[in-house]
Amino acid sequence: MGLDFTVLPGYFDALLLGSLWTIAIMLVSAVISFFGGILLAVIALYAPAIVRYPFRAFSFVFMGTPLLLQLFLIYFGLIQIGIDLPAFVAGVIGLGLHYAVYNSDIIQAGILAVDKGQHEGARTLGLSRGQTIRKIIVPQAVRTVIPPIGNNLIALLKDSALVSVIGVAELTLTSQLAISKTFRPFEFYIAAAACYYVINLGLEYGLRKIEKRVAVAR
Amino acid sequence: MDFDLILRVYPYFLEAALVTIQLAVLSIILGLACGALGAYARLSRWASLRFAGATYVSVIRGTPALIQLFILYFGGPQIGIQLDAFEAGVIGLGVNIGAYMTETIRGAIIAVDKGQIEASRTLGMGGWQTMRYVILPQAARLMIRPLGVNINAQIKGTALVAAISVVELTYTAQRYIGSTYKPFEMFFLAGIIYMVIIYITGLGINWLDRRAQIK
Numbered sequence: 001m002g003l004d005f006t007v008l009p010g011y012f013d014a015l016l017l018g019s020l021w022t023i024a025i026m027l028v029s030a031v032i033s034f035f036g037g038i039l040l041a042v043i044a045l046y047a048p049a050i051v052r053y054p055f056r057a058f059s060f061v062f063m064g065t066p067l068l069l070q071l072f073l074i075y076f077g078l079i080q081i082g083i084d085l086p087a088f089v090a091g092v093i094g095l096g097l098h099y100a101v102y103n104s105d106i107i108q109a110g111i112l113a114v115d116k117g118q119h120e121g122a123r124t125l126g127l128s129r130g131q132t133i134r135k136i137i138v139p140q141a142v143r144t145v146i147p148p149i150g151n152n153l154i155a156l157l158k159d160s161a162l163v164s165v166i167g168v169a170e171l172t173l174t175s176q177l178a179i180s181k182t183f184r185p186f187e188f189y190i191a192a193a194a195c196y197y198v199i200n201l202g203l204e205y206g207l208r209k210i211e212k213r214v215a216v217a218r
Numbered sequence: 219m220d221f222d223l224i225l226r227v228y229p230y231f232l233e234a235a236l237v238t239i240q241l242a243v244l245s246i247i248l249g250l251a252c253g254a255l256g257a258y259a260r261l262s263r264w265a266s267l268r269f270a271g272a273t274y275v276s277v278i279r280g281t282p283a284l285i286q287l288f289i290l291y292f293g294g295p296q297i298g299i300q301l302d303a304f305e306a307g308v309i310g311l312g313v314n315i316g317a318y319m320t321e322t323i324r325g326a327i328i329a330v331d332k333g334q335i336e337a338s339r340t341l342g343m344g345g346w347q348t349m350r351y352v353i354l355p356q357a358a359r360l361m362i363r364p365l366g367v368n369i370n371a372q373i374k375g376t377a378l379v380a381a382i383s384v385v386e387l388t389y390t391a392q393r394y395i396g397s398t399y400k401p402f403e404m405f406f407l408a409g410i411i412y413m414v415i416i417y418i419t420g421l422g423i424n425w426l427d428r429r430a431q432i433k
Contacts, residue, residue, distance in 0.1 A: 003296060064413035066377030069388050069405060077401030161282035165381055172284060179292070186293030193281040193289065200280045 005187050011178045018174030019195045025092060025160045025170055026203075030153050032096025037103025037149070038142065042133060044108055062101040068162055070094050075166040091163030099156050106148045110141035146214050150207040157203055158196065171195055224403050227394055234390035235411045241304070241376045241386060242415075245311035246369055252316025257323035271320065278317035284378055286310050291382045307379035315372045322368055326361035327353060359430045366423035373416050387411060 008015075043055050062070065075090040085093070114137050122132040164172035175192040179185045259271030278286065290299070291306035301309065330353050338348040380389035391408035395401045 061409060061413070064374075064416050065405075065409040066374040066388060066412065068377040068380060069391060069408055069412070072388075072392060072395065073401055073405040076395055077405060080399070080401055158282040161284040162378075164284075172282070172288075184296075186289065186296040189285055189289040189293050193285045196282055196285065197277070197280045 003186060004184065007182050007184050008187060008191055011182075011188070014174050014178060015171070015191060015195060018169065018171040018192075019199060021168070021170040021174075022157075022160055022196075023199060025088070025095070025163060025168065026153075026157045026199075028092045029095035029099065029156060029160070032092065033099035033103050033152070033156065034149065036096060036100030037107050038138060040100055040104035041107035041111060042138065044104060045111055046129075046133060059101045059104065062098055067094065067098050067159055068165065070098055071162060071166050087163070087167045091160075091166060091168045095156060095160060095163065098159075099152050102152050103149055106145045106152070107141060110145035111137055113144060114140045143214050146211055147207075150211065153207065154200060154203060157200060161196070219406070220400055220403050223398060223400055224407055227398075227404075228407060230394075231387065231390055231407050231411060234385060234387045235415070237304075237384065237386040238373075238376050238412075239415065241307055241311065241379060241384070242369075242373045244308045245315060245376070246372055248308065248312025249315035249319050249368070249372065250365075252313055253319025253323050256316060256320030257327060260320060260324050261327060275317045275320050278314055283311070283314045283375060284381060286314055287378060287382055303379065303382045303384045306382060307376075307384045311372065311375060311379065315368055315375065318368050318371075319365065322364045323357075323361055325364070326357040329360055330356045359432070362423065362427045362430055366420070366427070369419060369423070370416055373419060374412065 040055065040059065043051060044059070047055070071091065071094040074094045075085065075087060078085060078090075118136055118140065119132055122136040123129070127136065160170065161172040164170060164176065167173065169177075171192050175188040179188050182188070256271050256274055259267045260275070262268050262271070287306065287310040290310045291301065291303060294301055294306065334352055334356065335348055338352045343351070376386060377388040379386060380392060383389065387408050391404045394404045398404070
């Protein structure tokens with residue numbers, strides 16, 4: 001069986017739709033992972049020990065096990081305790097939480113790198129501890145760690161292919177469906193890889209713009 | 219939590235963990251080889267080699283590892299590459315992590331002070347001698363920790379080959395979730411085994427890193 005790329009144009013619309021779903025999954029889980037990361041970082045650094053340690057254990061589990069396993073747990077496991085999530089929601093939550101833990105590590109380093117005088121200054125001006133963290137420390141910390149968070153976002157885009165396994169009809173699953181009709185795996189997976197590559201290029205371009213903006217605003 | 223069930227199935231999980239460890243070790247060895255070659259190409263004097271190295275890194279890091287595995291395993295037969303699932307897993311994962319290791323190794327080599335090269339050339343050493351006796355010993359120290367990060371990621375990355383039905387830890391967990399309807403127990407068991415593997419690997423890397431530091 002040789003190669004025949006002429007089967008691809010017939011599935012152009014399907015692949016485009018799949019790409020759009022991949023982008024949607026990436027954007028929603030990026031938002032979850034960003035704000036979740038900030039929340040986890042603040043908890044890990046400032047919360048009382050009784051909250052802090054369970055959250056550390058949570059991070060440890062999420063960093064020490066594969067994402068695929070976590071997706072299975074969220075999608076198939078929560079049914080056991082009566083929570084039946086649609087595949088898209090389960091996929092987005094899994095991806096978002098997994099990368100929130102990685103982002104939290106980066107943001108913690110960013111928070112620790114903010115000059116101590118900022119904290120003291122804010123407290124002297126009469127801001128409460130919560131206000132200081134929310135309005136003074138976190139905005140400065142996040143700004144310095146945008147580039148590594150961007151790297152995580154690129155990793156997230158590629159890991160979004162994993163949610164095809166729990167049945168979300170994004171780019172990977174779309175190409176699998178096309179393959180089951182045409183029996184041409186090589187052509188369609190190459191096409192899917194090309195779509196991911198293009199999305200990746202777009203994402204990198206967007207991230208560079210954001211980085212530049214943040215740098216100018218300093 | 220059904221501990222009787224866990225006690226009943228854990229031997230199968232340990233067997234599967236052996237497959238996971240084999241996959242990880244073999245693909246990491248292949249990855250290190252690809253990484254060394256890739257770094258050699260990217261730092262080469264020849265523009266065509268540099269271009270080839272940069273393309274390898276960009277294409278592999280720009281597309282999902284899952285798709286790369288699928289191309290190799292399902293698409294391979296169409297272009298005359300017949301591999302069983304385990305072989306495809308090792309080669310796919312190894313070539314994938316190799317692209318990340320290329321950048322790690324290259325980063326460590328260019329992080330060595332430039333004066334070192336100039337000094338050794340002044341002392342009459344050739345290009346290869348400089349690399350072998352001056353640059354690489356110093357770069358090797360710098361790359362242990364970042365390579366450790368790559369290796370850690372790769373151990374978890376082996377879970378991907380469950381999608382091409384290699385019977386490793388994640389696939390086994392998935393199969394037992396299907397037959398027992400006890401996802402939490404299976405996740406608990408597989409998760410603990412993964413964490414133990416990663417923890418022990420981490421200890422090894424820390425030990426290596428400590429030994430490599432100049433006192």
